[in-house]
Amino acid sequence: MTGELAGLRVAVTRSRDRAGALADALAAAGAEPVLVPLIDFEVGDNHLLGASLNRLRAGEYAWLVISSITTVRALKQWCEAEGTVLAELVPPGTRVATIGPTSVAVLAAEGIHAELAPVDVQSAAGLVALWPGFPADDGGPDRGGNARVLLPQSNLAEPTLADGLAAKGWTPETVTAYRTVDYPADPAFRLTAALAHSRPEPGSGSYPLLTPAEAAGEVRAGAVNAVVLASGSAARRVAATLSPLPESCLVVAIGQPTRAEAERLGLRIAATAEHPTPAGIVAALAAAVQQSTPSTTGEMK
CATH class of the missing domain: 3.40.50.10090 (Rossmann fold)
Structure with a gap:
């Protein structure tokens, strides 16, 4: 799937220690992930x-x-x-x-x-x-x-x-x-346990990290082309900190419950992942990009 998201700047609403697999999958598809942690645990x-x-x-x-x-x-x-x-x-x-x-x-x-x-x-x-x-x-x-x-x-x-x-x-x-x-959690109580299933993400530390205020500015300026919602909690924080999102900004939900919460908040969802995995999110975003790309007749597909 390399290249199908080329040129797309995608906001991943996760902290650096939780975003590696998804950010790497987006990067492998040609996107430029930026991390915008909005929730923590x-x-x-x-x-x-x-x-x-x-x-x-x-x-x-x-x-x-x-x-x-x-x-x-x-x-x-x-x-x-x-x-x-x-x-x-x-x-x-x-x-x-x-x-x-x-x-x-x-x-x-x-x-x-x-x-x-x-x-x-x-x-x-x-x-x-x-x-x-x-x-x-x-x-x-x-x-x-x-x-x-x-x-x-x-x-x-x-x-x-x-x-x-x-x-x-x-x-x-x-x-x-x-x-x-809300991100960041109190360091004294933050969840820090590492899972055995997790693997080191060599590239994850190199992705840009934006505060909600910085991300909101880039969204308004059209510098962020898509936002990934990985939970209903993330949808609520996006609605509170990044809205209103321009129509050109594609919003992808990780699953139907997240989509329902986002739509309840007035967010316009471009696509929903069939499976709540990095590959599923990449596929959903690719489909949304294809759907929003003007056809040769000048109309939207």
Whole structure:
């Protein structure tokens, strides 16, 4: 796909330590990524989280649901502070579910096998659609009557998972694993745990880093051609700090929930990634560029 985004200056709304894979994928397609970190993450209430994780370790839950890669980082940071590792949190009788193949790979690198994850609709709604009713008749550990499901998540998490599991007869228990905050996070509480699945990004440190005010100026001047929204939280911050975006600035959402939140805020979405991965975002942006390119007749395609 090299060259299909040539000449496009793309704002990536992530901090440098989280933007490497996406920025590199954009650069490989010919774009010029600029980093505009708008949100960051801090640890949640470690006392409450620790109590839930100790119950998990004791085998009190039939399922553990990991609803984001940031959740994995939060749990790993708690484990590092406690002198343990993620794999030791999940006893043999507890099943693990997550929201897509990328999260499955991230968990596998940490020694955790996730046996349930949507492939097509990689979201909370997609996972709920796959979730079995309770009691399950598949020979799983929940046959004994354990309907408890642990959901460590963001303080801003929508109730989609909890409500969906409850509707299927399960007993979801939510706990705040991390808090989503405006960038930058307080250094004393920032999530810093590195995932085993992560790889060094040799080029990621060379991308320009803009403050929201600097980015807003460049957007207004037409110097930023596209903005990538990697979450609903990022959409809210873009609406608050970069709007109004000119019609020529293509906005790409990482998935349908992010698109819905962006549109609720009045942002015009040019494309939505079919899969919430760097390759999926690049493909969506390439399609948006092609759609917006004037044809030989002078009309928009």
